[in-house]
Amino acid sequence: MVKSHGKKQRAKNKARRTGAAYASAAAGTLxxxxxxxxxxxxxxxxxxxxxxxxxxxxxxxxxxxxxxxxxxxxxxxxxxxxxxxxxxxxxxxxxxxxxxxxxxxxxxxxxxxxxxxxxxxxxxxxxxxxxxxxxxxxxxxxxxxxxxxxxxxxxxxxxxxxxxxxxxxxDAPPRQRPADPLDAFREAGVKVFTLDDLDLDLGDDVDTYYLAPNYGVTLMKTAAPDGQPMPMLVLYPETEDAGIEDLERRTDWEHWGLHGMPDTDPRWQMRARTADRSLQGLVHVGPDGKADHELWRAAETVSLPEQWWDLLDRAGHVLVAGPVKMPEDPRALQTTGDAGELLAVVARVAFV
Known part of the structure; x- marks a missing residue:
């Protein structure tokens, strides 16, 4: 009993010292x-x-x-x-x-x-x-x-x-955003009102997500600079007003030509639910830790392929790129990147 107790205590000490699970420390498979x-x-x-x-x-x-x-x-x-x-x-x-x-x-x-x-x-x-x-x-x-x-x-x-x-x-120059088409009216002296200007109280029953352009997503995989596989999500427009200009206005993502890896922005989170292994949405998180902008939301709950979910779980990050008009075309991603019309970011995965 003393010998067994000593072995257990050494395993506990090793787990505490190394950060490994107790079972791994006890088995010597750290x-x-x-x-x-x-x-x-x-x-x-x-x-x-x-x-x-x-x-x-x-x-x-x-x-x-x-x-x-x-x-x-x-x-x-x-x-x-x-x-x-x-x-x-x-x-x-x-x-x-x-x-x-x-x-x-x-x-x-x-x-x-x-x-x-x-x-x-x-x-x-x-x-x-x-x-x-x-x-x-x-x-x-x-x-x-x-x-x-x-x-x-x-x-x-x-x-x-x-x-x-x-x-x-x-020290790099700031990325230029596309001109607001309403600026021409403002410069001509025409008073322009937006929803923000009107400060309307839409109430709790109005889902503002559907008032903005909507996107769909396609699952892909890519490789990190160290050669390790990494999950990737490609956005494609689902409404006519969705596209490169919309993403330029709503995000600070960089233009990406499929070379290297875009910046990681911890303010962007891909929310994934572990209970059914499904993606819930892509959100921007404010300083208070709460979502202040929702870029994409899953229309229905769909369990992800096991291999893709395991990759998401291991990486803890996902490369998000878009918009690609025809993501089913294997050449579309490269063509969009070559045209300078692809934005991308590495977002964190928040498991809920």
């Missing part, structure tokens, strides 16, 4: 992502004396993010959220090298990142940064970690190299 990334950037964090930064834990979490392994992320993320020193190190290494937190970051990160940058420039400001970090709730710490991991997950790069990539994007 899920690992190798090689682990270099986390030497975490050595220069101005933490309080005596705090231990777990570089092994952080390396395994970053490796899991880069591999798109949801089980490992789900297991390791809560450990880092509770390990404040390690979380602080991961966030510090990213946000002290960036000029801003970025428009995609949560309100928590946008408020804390300038304090981190100020502490990096002048260590006399470190107490303010540490005080703000210490006052964060568990939810806020989760938001900060999620934002930082979006940068760490870019690929095999150091924190400074990741910052350099963001700098290139920041």
């Amino acid at each position: 899920h690992q992502h190798t090689p682990l990334p270099d986390m030497s950037a975490l050595d220069t964090v101005p933490a309080l004396p005596g705090l231990f930064v777990d570089k092994d834990l952080s390396a395994r979490l970053v490796a899991a993010c880069r591999a798109g392994c949801r089980p490992c992320q789900s297991s390791l993320t809560p450990k880092v959220v509770e390990d404040r020193a390690t979380l602080l190190a991961l966030a510090w290494a990213i946000y002290t090298t960036l000029p801003t937190a970025g428009a995609l970051a949560t309100a928590t990160t946008q408020e804390w990142a300038p304090l981190a940058r100020a502490a990096y420039d002048d260590m006399g400001a470190a107490p303010d940064m540490l005080e703000a970090f210490g006052a964060m709730s568990a939810v806020q710490r989760s938001e900060l970690l999620e934002d930082a991991l979006d940068h760490w997950a870019v690929g095999e790069a150091s924190a400074q190299e990741l910052a350099d990539k963001v700098e290139v994007v920041r």
Whole structure:
């Protein structure tokens, strides 16, 4: 009994230390992502004396993010959220090298990142940064970690190299939106009213989703830069007013020519229901965490093919591209991309 108890206790300790499930730790079949990334950037964090930064834990979490392994992320993320020193190190290494937190970051990160940058420039400001970090709730710490991991997950790069990539994007000229056709009337002095101008109370019985252009979706697969398969969703117009100009107005997606991978925007979420393995809709999430815009909604519940669902589950992200007028034509996607009329984004999958 003593021997059995000792074995169980060692398995529990290994599970707690590695983030693996207890059964895997007991069987000696731990899920690992190798090689682990270099986390030497975490050595220069101005933490309080005596705090231990777990570089092994952080390396395994970053490796899991880069591999798109949801089980490992789900297991390791809560450990880092509770390990404040390690979380602080991961966030510090990213946000002290960036000029801003970025428009995609949560309100928590946008408020804390300038304090981190100020502490990096002048260590006399470190107490303010540490005080703000210490006052964060568990939810806020989760938001900060999620934002930082979006940068760490870019690929095999150091924190400074990741910052350099963001700098290139920041200096790029903004994408031009198509002209609003109503501008010609406004310039001619004609008063133009829109639904927003009228501020109409449509009531709870009116579904505003159907007042906007509608799209359908086609399931596809593509490959990530590391060669791993990735789920892909192609939008096609279902109403006459749906198309490239509509998507330009309603999204900030980039023009994509099927080369490389479009940017990941955590504000866009593909909602998937695990109970019946179905897609529910594509939504844009605001700073409060609630959907503020619905781009696509499933007209009916359809269970996805098992292989495609498993791929969605493993990747945790989906590449969304469109609009393609005839998605059933295998050449249509390439033709649309070559014409510069394809927008794309990598959206997160939110399992509900």
